[in-house]
Amino acid sequence: MSAPAIGGVQVARGNGATIRLPRGASLSDFADRIGANPASLVQIMLHLGEMVTATQSVNEETLQLLGAELDYNIQVVSPEEEDRELLEAFDIEFGEDEGDEADLAARPPVVTVMGHVDHGKTKLLDAIRKTNVVAREAGGITQHIGAYQVSAEHEGEERRITFIDTPGHEAFTAMRARGAKSTDIAVLVVAADDGVKPQTIEALNHAQAAEVPVVVAVNKVDKEGADPNKVRAQLTEYGLVAEEYGGSTLFVDISAKNGTGIDQLLEAILLTADAELDLRANPTMDAQGIAIEAHLDKGRGPVATVLVQRGTLRVGDSIVCGEAFGRVRAMLDDNGDAVEEATPSRPVLVMGLTAVPSAGDNFIVVTDDRMARQIAQQRAARKRSADMAKSSRRRTLEELFSDLEKGRVDELKLIIKGDVSGSVEALEDALLKIDVGDEVRLRVLHRAVGAITEYDVNLAVADDNAVIIGFNVRPEPRARDLAEREGVDIRYYSVIYQAIEEIEAALKGMLKPEFEEVQMGTAEVREVFKVPKIGNVAGSLVRSGVIVRNSKARVIRDGVVIADNLTVSSLRRFKDDATEVREGFECGIGVGYNDIRLDDVIETFEMREKPRV
Structure with missing residues (x-):
């Protein structure tokens, strides 16, 4: 049919x-x-x-x-189904342990540290790792995802725990969600002196959506005004009931600053892992896992922090990670020491990739470099098509004609360069959420990791002088010279919300001004005079406000506007010209309209620009 x-x-x-x-x-x-x-x-x-x-x-x-x-x-x-179908075409099963039950071995728990900004997440990891991570963060906010493995003694046995540190600022929601998806247990850090905050709930929602058990670390218990019991009571409303209140959630009081309660927290993590989870993986199969973070290192090229989820990753393996591929040239652990292999739940820094993958990309070990290249190229082609569909909004004929009538919609074009892929992605995500209406659009032409290059500047010049944003990066010398010659605007930021505020201000500045009508005064017509060469003039009494010469006016009769868009062309008090006449005074008003009658009302107004909210 x-x-x-x-x-x-x-x-x-x-x-x-x-x-x-x-x-x-x-x-x-x-x-x-x-x-x-x-x-x-x-x-x-x-x-x-x-x-x-x-x-x-x-x-x-x-x-x-x-x-x-x-x-x-x-x-x-969906992207996940798309990738699964692609890997099945190469006879690869991602996300499943191969082999028999006997091949599975116990692996360390992977723990994500979450919570509200400035509640001490990084200080907690600092206390656990005995290294100063906080000092390296701009504005005191964690801007990168890191993964670290520590040892803890539990029931007389030394056990390992892998920690993933997720950024605390609200703009990093997407990264934090990815952190929750790659984890076994979430540690929710809540400050005892501050209590439950919006980002605390947001982090908890991510953990619950990923269906992972939660351990609550009540931090800053040594501060004045600290009330750990209040935190326990507040979290009860969100389904986290402490063991001492008859629930199943472990709460541990800690002070990351003084290092107290850290051993009890590690023990609570291991107790939760043993009680609620069956953490096993096959270490003998080809490695699979997830990229936690990636950046472009000046001396080493593209490097990625990957978390091995199953199998064992070895130096020399052919690897494909998102749209990047290559052969593992070297691996470093979280202390910077070279390692030959990484077993399940171990985070390592991998060198040898051809490009910088994105945070959250899965990685797999394949049989040879050729297969790795083919998978990476097909992933890149599919992502390009999806991005093009996303950026090219459907246009109707009505919209096309409307745009032709009123001129093109203004558009701010951006090129985003950052030091690590997670920050670039989070910044793009936050900027695209800025809403200033339909008159102005924001479009990201290109985003990548690394220094600002001549390619970026040339792209900005070719696309109507787009603005380049450098997040913790600077331009190469030749790129800087080219930008100065071509007048390309490059903005530098180290804290994400400064970038968001400035771009939002720029978008609002591109909006066409909006005007609103403001009433200035009204006058009642008491007499009509015929004046040669001018026409009828209304002898009036100003009832409210002020009548100003050259202001806009309209004539109202019995509540109905009978003449609009007039101008107060003449204004007199007795025989003298006046600039303005205030309430309660009489005057003669000429508005260039002759059909004026007794009891008509002349209303004057002006159009003022509305401030953008």
């Missing part, structure tokens, strides 16, 4: 058939699945009021619209 002709185009109906399409699919991809001519689908979209080319990556909304018109059920494959 064929569909009714739309503008002479005939395409077979789907009768509710399901079509699975990848993110960023084009009309050509759709046409291939249903055996239709792509040009026919372009014409159908045109008659539906959408301008789409055959090869353009389109978003899910557009695919659903076309699917509904042709009676197809469209399913857009």
Whole structure:
């Protein structure tokens, strides 16, 4: 059965058939699945009021619209499914332990430290690791994800625990969510003197969404005004009931500054792991895991902190991590010492990748470099298509004509460069959430890790002088010279919310001014005089406010506006010209309108620019 002709185009109906399409699919991809001519689908979209080319990556909304018109059920494959299908094509199963039950061995728990900003998360890790991490953080806020492994004695046996440190600032929500997904146990840090805060709840929500057990570290118990029991009571409202109150959540009172309660916290983590989790993995299979952080090192090239989740990662392995691939040239542990292999739950710094992966990308060891390259290239192509579909918002014919009438919508274009991929990603995510209405748009042309290069400056010049944001990075000397010659604006930041505030201010500055009408005064017509060369002049009594010469005016009769958009062209007190006449005084008003009658009201006003909120 064929569909009714739309503008002479005939395409077979789907009768509710399901079509699975990848993110960023084009009309050509759709046409291939249903055996239709792509040009026919372009014409159908045109008659539906959408301008789409055959090869353009389109978003899910557009695919659903076309699917509904042709009676197809469209399913857009999620990124996780997409990647699973890609790996299955190479006969790789990600996320599962291979082998028998006998091959599984116990592994250390992976712990994520979460909580509100300035509640002492990094100080806690500092106390555990006996190293000063806080001093390296700009503004006292953790801006990178780090992973560290420590030893603790439990029931006479030495056990290892892996800690993931997630940033505390609210703009890093996406990174913190990823931290929760790669963890076994969440340690929720709450300051005893400050109590439960919005980010405490946000962090708890991430942990509960990832279905991981929570251990609460009540920090700063040595400070004046500290009330650990208040924290326990507050968290009861969110489903965390302390053991001493009859619940199952372990609460440990600590002071990260003085180092008290740290051993009890480590013991609580191990107790929770043993009681609630079966932490085992196969150390003999090819390694799989997740990238915790990555950056471009000047001497070493792209380096990534990876957490091995199953298998054993060895120097010399062929590895693919997100869109990056390569051979493991060297590995360093969290103390900077070289290691030959990394077993499950161990974080290591990997060197030898061809590019900088993103925080949260999964990594796998494959048989050879050729397979690694193919997987990375296909992942990159799919991500490009998805990004293009995301950035190219669907345009209707009505919008096109509207834009032509009022001029193009203003757009602020950005190029973001940062020192580590997690910070770049979090900054982009925060900036894209800035909302100043539909008049101004923000578009990220390019984001990457590393110093600002000549390529970045040339891209900014080519795209209508886009602004370059450098987050903890600086331009190369030749790039700096080129930027000065071409007048490219480069902004430098080390704390994320400074960048957000400045970009938001810039976007608001691009908005066209909005005006509002402000009433200045009203006058009641008591007499009408005919003046040669001027016309009728209203002898009036100012009832409210002030009547000002050259202000805008309208004439109102019995509550109805009968003449608008007039100007007070003449204003007199007796025989003298006046600049303004205030309430309670009589005057003669000329507004260039002759049909003025007794008891009419002349209302004057001005248009003032509204401040943007």
